[in-house]
Amino acid sequence: MMQESATETISNSSMNQNGMSTLSSQLDAGSRDGRSSGDTSGEVSTVELLHLQQQQVSFVFPSNLSFLYNPSLMQKVPVSVAMMTPQVITPQQMQQILQQQVLSPQQLQALLQQQQAVMLQQQQLAAQQIVFQQQLLQMQQIQQQQHLMNLQRQGLITIQPGQPSLSVQSLPQGLSPAEIQQLWKEVTGVHNVEDSVLKHGGLDLSTNNTTSTTSTTTSKASPPISHHSLVNGQASILTTRRDSSSHEETGATHPLYGHGVCKWPGCESICEDFGQFLKHLNNEHALDDRSTAQCRVQMQVVQQLEIQLSKERERLQAMMTHLHMRPSDPKPCPKPLNLVSSVTMSKNISETSPQSLPQTPTTPTTPVTPVTQGPSVITPASLHSVGPIRRRHSDKYNIPISSEIAPNYEFYKNADVRPPFTYATLIRQAIIESSDRQLTLNEIYNWFTRTFAYFRRNAATWKNAVRHNLSLHKCFVRVENVKGAVWTVDEIEYQKRRSQKITGYVPTLVKNIPTSLGYGAALNASLQAALAESSLPLLSNPSLINTTSSGLLQATHEDLNGSLDHLDSNGNTSPGCSPQQHIHPIHVKEEPMNAEEDECPMSLVTTANHSPEIEEDRDIEEEPSSEDVE
DNA sequence: TATTTCTTAAACAAGT
C-alpha cells in the first residue's frame, strides 16, 4: 500500500517532468505562434506578460506537490490555457522584449523582479520536491528491502543447484542487516530519484536506452544469470551493446563504465582507462556475497522500475485516449517479469511434479505477472499447494494472509489452487473480514467457497476440517445470539498462539543476530504479519509503519518481544477482564478462561516455557471444572 | 529420530 503510493507519486513526478518538458516545447511553439499569428507587430503587451506570469506561477507545481500549493491559484488558469503556457519566459523572449522596448524601464524592472521571484519560487519548490521524493524513495526502499527479506526468508529466492551465485540466501553469512541497508542505499541511490536514475546506467530509462535494454534483458533472464556472465563476462556484454558513443577514450564500452568512472552501484571508483576498469571490476566486484547481493538488489530495482514504466505507459495511453490523440508509440509494452517469481518458478518447476503445478485454466490474473498487483503476488509457495500437497509457507513465515490474498483475490477466486494457509488462519480471516467480525458456520463456508475456487469441491472434506478447527482451536469462540450461533476470533488467543510460534524461533534467531539476515527477515515478516493481521493497536499504529528502516527494525524487535507484550498490556489495562471480554464485550457466551492466563503476564521467558499445545487446543485444556458452560 | 503441527476421516450427539 505504502509502496504503491510511493511508486505512484514518484511516477507522477517523473511524468510531470516529462510533461513539463513537453509543455515547454509546446509553449515555445505556442508563443512563436502567438507572435506570428496573433500579434503581427511582434509586440508583447504588458497585459499579456502579466498574464503569462500568472500562468507560470500556476504551473510550476507538479501535480504531486499540488497540496503544497494554494489550489485557488490553480483555478485561476483554465486548463486549456495552462496547457499552452510556457513554464518560464525564456531568455530569448526577454531579450526580444528588451529589444522591442515595448515596456518602460520601470515595467521591465518590475517584470524582471517578478521573474526572479518566480524562478526563486521554482527553485524552492524543486528543492521541496526533491526532499519529498527522497522521503518517498526511502519508504519505497524500506518496502523493497522488507519484501526482499521476506522472500529470502520464505526461501523463495533460491538458486538452482548448478547456480552457485545470485542467491540472497548467501547474504546472511556475508552481510549484516546494516550492510544490507547500506547496500540498498548504494544501489537504489539514496540521494533522490534523479540521482538514482541518472547515476546508474542500468536504471536510466529515459536517456540510455541501451543500458535500459540490457537491464531488462538481464532481469527477464534472471534465473539463468550466472555471476560469471555479469562480472567476468564483459565480452558478451560488449557485443550486445549498441551504443558506443558515450564511451570515449579507449573506445571500449561497458555498461558499468563511463566517463572514467566505475558505474557499479555505489562504487564510482575512478578508472583512468578501460583496462584499469576491467582490473578494478574483477578485483573489487568479483564473485562474492556482496556483489551477488548487489546484483540481486539491482534486479529488484529494475523490476520495480519496469513495473513503474508499465504503469506510466498505461497512464500515457489513457491520457492519449482521453485527449483523442493517437499514441505515438503503439508498440506493446514489454511485460515486466517478476524476477522473484521467475526465479522461484523455475525452481519449483524443477522440484515439483507436473501434476502438482496449478491446473488453472481460469487464471486471467495469473499472478506471475505482477504488473498491476504490486509487490505482493502469489508466490510459488502457493502454487505448491495444489491438491493434497500441504505447504504452508505463508503461515510458517508469518506472511500476512490479507496481503497474500488481497492482491491475488481474482486468482484464488478463479484458480483451483489451494491457499497456503492453514484452516485456522483462513477461518480467522473469514471472520475478521466480516463486518461484525463474527460469522455463522455457513457464512464461513460461503467465504471459503466465495474466496477460493479450491474450496468449491470436496465440500464434505474441508467443511469437516473447518468444523474441526473451529472446535479444536481455542482462538475460535462460539457465541450464541438471537440468530443462532456465530463464531468469533479471540485475537488474544490467536496472537498468543502466533507469538508462541515466533517465540519458538527465538533461540535460533538470537543466536544468529550478529551475522544472519534471517533475523531481520524473520522479524520483518513477523512485523508485517502483525501489522497486517493484528487488530491490536500497537503494531497497527501508523507511526510504527511510517518510519525509517532502522525504525522498522526497532519495531520488529517490538514485535518479537512485544507481540506478547502488547497482549500483556492489553491484559493489564483491564485486569481481571478476560481476553474474550475485550473482544466480545457483552453478548459473548462465556468461555471459561484459565486463571493463569488472566493473572500471569505473558513474557518471552514464560511463553517460551509454555508448550503451545498446552494452552492451544481445547482437547488438552484444563480440568472439567473450567470447561465451557454451554 | 522424536516431536509437533496440520489435515483428513470418522463417529457421535444435539438441534432443526
Added chain:
DNA sequence: TACTTGTTTAAGAAAT
C-alpha cells in the same frame, strides 16, 4: 428422517 452443527478421537503426512 435428513440435514446441519458441533465435539471428539485417531491416523498419517509434513515440518521442525
